[in-house]
Amino acid sequence: MRNVICARCVKCGREYEAVPNLTDCACGGILDIVYDYDYIRSVLSKEKLAARRKLSMWRYRELLPVEERSPDPELRVGWSPLYEAPRLAERLGLNRLWIKDDGLNPTASLKDRASAMVVVKAREAGAEVIACSSTGNAASSLAGNAAAAGLKTYIFVPARAPKGKVAQLMSFGATVISVRGSYEDTFELSKAAIERWGWYNRNAAINPYLSEGKKTVGLEILEQLNWQVPDYVAISVGDGCTIAGLWKGLKDLYAIGFIDRLPKLISAQAAGCCPINRAVETGEPWRPMEENTLADSIAVGVPRNADKAIAAIRESGGLTVELTDAEIMDAQKLLGESCGVFGEPAGVTGTAGIKKLREQGRLPADSTVVSVVTGNGLKDVANAIAARGEPLSCPSDMERLLEAFAARGICP
């Protein structure tokens, strides 16, 4: 990889050769991939990019830590649509607003970006099996992307994992191990198994390539905006890996001179589980929290990428905001009815955060803002059902329909 210099621990600064099966630092810190931006500047230009027909995350290969000879993986990950949302901008009292719908990735979440990257790195490592412990989007994206590549997966889930998610994993042919115990028990068994059989490791905060895959969401937003930098980019935060990846992508573009300033990040967490935001707000080290939110994809009480995330929010001069479950579910409807975008609860939390920041007067009206929707609403229909209530009901009779409309104040 001519574009990569090394991997460096974000905690102690120790440097490692960027081999394909990197894990974390001996000190326990997470590694960060360090690029040779001079080299990248010499091989990549905006014009070169603009001429590329390949509309996936792999159009940015000069900025990605993969061998030049490695083929693109099978599924079409990335280049999700960025919609301008003028009606929603008006409702929220904002200058301009765009929605990046990453729920339209192959397995319906932003996590596909990390899993696609992992598939390439596993192949470079000569691995035929990838493993992780997760109940959610990381697991389904790994199972789907690996299946398409002909790689086997072992996925460890706690026994409480929702049956629907397990069924999706099994449909992708993953070997799913349901661990009778807590999430921590599950993680430990996966760790022991990964060591024993030498499987490629897709656990977040172990594998530093995950956030390099995720950073492509930031690269795309800026290219889709024709390199006009928005004032803010809002995104939901759980483990911290995604917002850290987003920030890495934005900084890459700044480093190679494609943009001349950086947006501020808006870190949106659930009020019932916000250890990263709390650390940013108090200036103290992060502390574990309970996981009291229905937004399961960001219900992470012990975020393993907290260090990278907190640094990103601080560096950007960003904003933090915490949302109740009711505010999150309201944002799902707001986004659906104004933009036709259906996001899962964690997926719409960034949009909920923008609304709340506007109400609190913390986000100026003249701002330009991008909101990243990180996952598809079809991932969690149960909460949508609970939030939406009952539709109007009537027999097949026009008079009764007129009455029902009148009773609800509907004037067709």
Add this chain to the structure above:
Amino acid sequence: MRNVICARCVKCGREYEAVPNLTDCACGGILDIVYDYDYIRSVLSKEKLAARRKLSMWRYRELLPVEERSPDPELRVGWSPLYEAPRLAERLGLNRLWIKDDGLNPTASLKDRASAMVVVKAREAGAEVIACSSTGNAASSLAGNAAAAGLKTYIFVPARAPKGKVAQLMSFGATVISVRGSYEDTFELSKAAIERWGWYNRNAAINPYLSEGKKTVGLEILEQLNWQVPDYVAISVGDGCTIAGLWKGLKDLYAIGFIDRLPKLISAQAAGCCPINRAVETGEPWRPMEENTLADSIAVGVPRNADKAIAAIRESGGLTVELTDAEIMDAQKLLGESCGVFGEPAGVTGTAGIKKLREQGRLPADSTVVSVVTGNGLKDVANAIAARGEPLSCPSDMERLLEAFAARGICP
């Protein structure tokens, strides 16, 4: 519309001016849009297409019945990925096989192509409200695409409609009317309401523009194959509108000289609900059937586009095949584990059909085949759960994991 000559009834041949709010013929037959292919040939070339960056169904505007001045609608519909599936081809004993994953459309089904078209035509008609009766993908795609366009929707569903689907509609801000009665009662009330308030009509087999939107799936397949014509295109069939649209797209390309032969269609229906296939097989007129299949999106006992569909299958010299629910759910797993594509039951029925035709010896081994996946598996998680069974279960203990692996014959 310089590219459109008129709309012509497929039953009696009567011709109509192609106004935006076309419905069906006075004789009750469905209309078909008739194009001026000489004109289209003079304005569209393969080279012109290849140069277009717009990767959505709207890259084919010369072949679509929309006014030149009409803007593209808001959501990014179409240009879904076409994956070559060499491992699945090998398993099925086929020369080459491709999977067109239309479950990656904005509301996760091929129906978005029709709804996006309807949004454009409704605007051309000056309508601000669109209505339909449906419980499924037609409804959710209409609600989503219309919401993005700032248009209102009234959607009539029978009271038995699954709550999840209703919640999705309500998240898009649709006014949902749950009709206490049969599907027929629901349709009748929607019809009366559409007439009373003059809403734009998105009911299939009333609005002839729907299949013109759907035909873009055929246009894309051929362009993505670089105009190399496959021997067969397999797709699931319910109402008949989709396979008729697919055929229309293929014939369009033949008419303008972009391809020099036509593929054969494979019409895959559920064994428990196959009125269109039965008509093709017996040569008799189609007759209503009960709707005995879990593949809800193709459980259509009274197909309103049967005439167009039967003509398409016959014209193409195509094959028909009927699948049991078990065969459908097996295909879901086959597609998931070999391609990383998760389709809803109706979505994978085409692939199930290919497998069965190979087993029956009706599909030659040297064939090249495209299978269209019409909807995302996340639309119907309940059936996936029921089909996949239980994962391996064990405590967080390596010895017990080894025992569990051995018991299932898993050798990591």
